[in-house]
Amino acid sequence: MAKLSFISILALALCCLSSAKAREIHTTESPIDDSPFNLTTSYSYVCHPSRFSELGLDIKKYAYCDSSLPYHIRVKDLIDRMTLEEKVQQIGDTAKGVPRIGLPKYEWWSEALHGVSNVGQQGSKASFFDDVVPGATSFPMVILTAASFNETLWKTIGQVVSTEARAMHNVGHAGLSFWSPNINVVRDPRWGRALETPGEDPFVVGRYAANYVRGLQDVEGTENVTDLNSRPLKVAACCKHYAAYDVDNWLGVVRETFDARVREQDMIETFVKPFEMCVKEGDVTSVMCSYNRINGIPACADRRLLKDTIRGEWDLHGYIVSDCDSIEVMRDRHKWLNDDAEDAVSQALKAGLDLDCGSFYSDYGANAVTQGKVREADIDEALRNLYFVLMRLGFFDGSPKFDNLSKDHICSQDHINLAIEAAREGIVLLKNENQTLPLDSQKIKTIAVVGPHANATDAMIGNYAGVPCRFTAPIDGFQQYGKVTYATGCQGVVCKNDTMIYPAVRAALNADATVIVAGLDLSIEAESLDREDLLLPGYQTELINQVATRSRGPVILVIMSAGGVDITFAKNHPNISAILWAGYPGEEGGHGIADVVFGAYNPGGRLPLTWHKNEYVDMLPMTSMPLRPIYSLGYPGRTYKFFNGSTVYPFGYGLSYTTFNYSLAATKRSLDIKLNKYQHCRQINYTDAAFQPSYGSETILIYWSPPSEIRDAQIKELVAFNKVFVQAGHSAKVKFNLNACKSLRYVDYKGYSLLASGRHTIAVGDNILSFPFSINYEVSE
Template sequence: MAQFPNVTYPDAISPNPNVVLGAQTNQTSPPRYPSPWGTGAGEWATAYEKAIAIVEQLVLEEKVNLTTGSGWQQEQCVGQTGGIPRLGIRGQCLQDSPVGVRYTDFVSLFPAGINVGATWDRRLAYERGKAMGLESRDKGVTVQLGPNAGALGRSPTAGRNWEGFSPDPYLTGKLFADSIRGIQSTGVQASAKHYVGNEQEHFRQTPESRDYGFNITQPGSSNIDDQTLHELYVWPFADAVKAGVASVMCSYNLVNNSQACQNSYLLNHVLKSELGFQGYVMSDWQATASGTMAGDIRFGDGLSYFGPNLTIAVLNGTVPQWRLDDMVVRILAGWYLVGGDTEVPHPNFQSWTPDTFGPVHAHVGSTWGTGLVNQHVDVRREHGRLIREIGGASTVLLKNTHGTLPLNNMARLTAVFGEDAGSNPLGPNGCRNHACDVGTLAVGWGSGQASSPYLISPDAAIQHEVVSRYGSYESITNNSAFTQINALARRVRDNAGSGEGFANVDGNLGDRKNLTLWQGADAVIANVSATCNNTVLVIHSVGAVEIDQYKDNPNITAILWAGLPGEQSGYAIADVLFGRVNPGAKLPFTMGRNRSDYGTDVLYTPNQEVPQYNFQEGVFIDYRGFDHRNVTPVYEFGFGLSYTTFEYSGLVIEKLNVAKYQPTTGFSGPAPTYGTIDNDTSAHTFPGNLNESYGATGFGDDSFIPENALNGTSFEHSPSSGPNGGNLYLWDILYHVRVNVTNTGKVVGDEVAQLYVSLGGPFDPKIILRGFERVTIDPGQTVQVTFPLARRDLSNWDTVKQDWVITEHIKTVYAGSSSRDLPLNAVLE
């Protein structure tokens, strides 16, 4: 077991008083201007050259058109921008979701991000991203709205945690980056979301909250100190930028009481300066209050902050030409970076109807023409194989007493109980946006879901397995049938779901109300386990659930967490139950005894007109918080059993000869402009004379413009800044840590070797994940696993220096099979 350093923490919500002071109600975000202009550094160079060559040819209206969305339900995709027909430049088709192509047919429903997190497998993250990218591309989508690293997972009940990978920023960052690489290898741009602090669904939007009866005047504000922001929530986005992500989507919430989608500190300073992001920022739909929304201001209102308003702003000087040119170059460069100009066809579907023929522009109806709107192109290939593989590879074996699993010997009677085992009587897509909990749970609800071409239920798959062996099988998928359940008790299945805040499922407004199982499952489990001493419990859920009572129940001999496995759900669990797949998954989050164990929670009732979420726990979320407060979990982060056993030995550290860290200094060059703009307002007359209708001249008061916002002479480089991911020295590998892992059992199996680091400071977590690798090992075989430790992995964010620093505190590495099973340790010199 792990031997943690002897650190005594003061009595406080967070061990660092500066963190508490930096997460206060009504605190404000510092302004940072100007918005840094892109340079086309590194892998972006050719894409920028192509983009600039186009922008130099454009007139003002054409530049504006590339930045402006068509509005909700006006075109085929959930988001669509203008193009330049005379130059063959098409508008962008932006389409959900992080699990597949939303609002169309003949596409795959992939496992959720949280399942990819449970695989701890970078190859599977890449392959899933690639498969989703191929399906998006073949539907004509140029930008996939995913993957998701925000919500990160501050609160276990948060509604959209399942769309991401893990509350650990390191695990999320690696799988986030590999997913992006997979998507963009197909010619489709990824949009990394939601940046940043989007940690609950309650109060994310003012109109939505008012519909639920909450009287708020602004979305909720995530109040986060600078160190926590960098070390936790921005960390995965640095990996995304390093991976070359084309787009970043900003979020609905405020951060330090400034809209995330127009927060100059987050966007200008952190993302574009510190991380050196070369792509473009898009807002979430309706996520702005003044100036960055690409599309209508409110769904269907026909208004836009862009379009004519942006044209006017350029003409009257409140938006300089260099700022507009930078916007357009970034947008086009993202397209060229991934080869989307040659790879992606035009959209062959329409999001707003499943019909083959219908209105070309759904919002306005048939007045503006009808025609072929859905070609029903089947883009799935054989992605079901990969989905099934990920489903099995992400199923975590939590308990297995008496060798209950795998089911090698057929019982006289196999019975399955629970509504989660069965099918939705209305079909796999019977609830729009999957906003219900009927039948087996394969995905959460909201914009993060996709249609399913079929859904293999556990009942169907297990029945096929048993009957094909000529066994006896019965199932009861009505949780209220207590009499019949008591008479036939053998196996149980249950679930707990969540999703996006626009849908209310049984009083769960996106965020879960609790961590208990749904559908009356607890009563079913109690009935079955009371009469059957060999009960197997399978859980489909969006994240952590309260299962302490089942861990300690001697009649429940096996427990599996299967997450949200997508369309192949039943086959995936059957593969594990019957031993075709030896479970190698690990929990990507902590399972506590109750929700208070986590030390964080969703704010369910407004605490003022602008709700305030004060992140005073700092970096101490999930296992970091459990360790800090000395709370024993039911199952720890990184935990997972196998049908075989593993042993760790031989930890060796190799220190590499690497150059000393050098902070970035100096200033940028001046902002470039491309082409000229005719400032004669009479030359810009669509959709009317701008001078008369929109006030393009004689603007008057410009006191609202922030200081330096119009300054295109230069900007100062921050110490941690650098192209495409931040200061290049941060990515230097300082150490290789090697451990031996031996399969001491009788069957081949996968083990996820994990490396944790203690940074050693009085306000640091006891340990933090800093390496993992999933390896397949034959019986009796020993495999050496190498963990590279980068400078960034051993650094803290210094709020005074505004840079990453390696402190003088002793750094200790720990290796093993979970966050609380770490038999090997050594000090880094």
């Protein structure tokens, strides 16, 4: 038994009341350098004196290599030395370099969603693996890591990934800019990219983004420097895909042509909130715009979304990049304004798009200038934003703090141990009848491990993955606890026939306990592949039912998936004693699953998205963007904030082997706000067991519900969370400070962010504790 005292002290701030060097002219065009900057030589940075000497250049003549000068002077010197034709060759994902002035080629595209990845454009991948660097630590997919609700874990993973990235960079196997994380909110359970994201709650997604980005980027001791444009970077992160992007390929509707029709209310509340948090709280150096249109305008050509909001309102210190080939998509797929290539380039540059993941800028940028469709100064601005980031990364001057990192810092035992811990922390216990779990290894000697994921390897690491250090499959993990009998039961997760079911049944008949590892993989849910239903594929349901019915001992079902699966049949099956959700648990997934089943780790994960019944997909099309119900069409609301029907498992659900009791220690119950005579209020629409672990981890979720009279308001909204570790028999006090203008903000249908007067409700978990909270206004003369 563990006890938690909850202190809710609302620290409520009224924040919501609302002479340059002459430019050199070059008459000859520079040759393109197609060879990458070889970082395996002793010249691990651009402005190395010996490197310039070997190039036949006098480094003293190049102010951009003078480290005593401020960045803005160095960057201007570098840009001013280039011809127009040379400039446009630097604003694609493969920056070609300018050999005659000592500038090497640079590959902007690397990925680090849950570990350093080798995903990228064929022939221009900045990160790769070979005999020198055979692999890197592959952590769980983001959806499972998010389920830990542990901000410290999120940041620590980012720190480890950036350490391995820097080590790979030092031996010539990685770039310095990584286009991760993916922070799109999972609006619909069918979305194929749910595995890459932190779930359906924009606040959780934003907090994940800020922490992971800080882990990737921050250099210890420089986190709070006053000049953010010169703040050193470990690596450069990128929050993507901005914005309102969550349809990939559903019944013929594809992301390259989809027009997301979104109300400002939903944009502010849901779709852009995580990106704002990523920029303002995470100080991310890059944001990637998405393929889709938003209310008719391609995201990568919308000045209001890019230059006015990201760079203006949010004060981005970095660059804006397109999703790959978005400008080409804008011309050829969206047929935006019937633009030709030069028109599309000018639209994107004027909107604030600095870097083209593609070739349109490089191929057509110079023509766009000579045709008078865009200024060369717009290209200069894009280059400034890019080179400031490379300066901060040490690309030009080196980074003494990280230059000593080597391949010995990749796949270290500490990093592998963190991958194990991350898998354990994210796993969610969904069912545990009669305290079946944890299993007792003294009594359970033989274990049947069956199902299409029983021997999973590649499936555990999902997408945007590199080569892992090693794999611990489920059968490997369970071999630590007993003798394992393995039977797949299906030919892959598609499970197209039932011919392999009986060997799995026979294994269960002869074992003390049976673990069925089933679920989905990238053939079912992935980028460019949305789901049509929420069921287990093929004969998996029949496999589970037959094994559960015939098993001699207790049956534990483990589901690997990103999105929810309608497993109501298993939830209600009397012979299935326990159910675990393991997401895609990374290279050490089997280790984490077995440790939870046998009690070496007490599960504390919570679902980061709602598990709907399959009937949900028949209620509304995936293309309907509003989150609130559309009563005239019979469409239900989306996410836990607006859906009020029955579910398989709700957002935030998760059991533990420990029983926690909550008590309310102290709270402030009201907030009185005095307005002066120049401040005005706005109208809001109203409606007429035996096992006792040494400690347990509990995820405390704090929800806010606005006054019930407000029309179309969210049912509830997560405003704070904390992961707490409490020893058995002990108690802990947990303090939450909530800012009223951020945490109790209601966005009305006009797009105003308001702090509503009246009776609000603060609740702990699923109404474990709740109390009313009043906001009162008084106008003073």
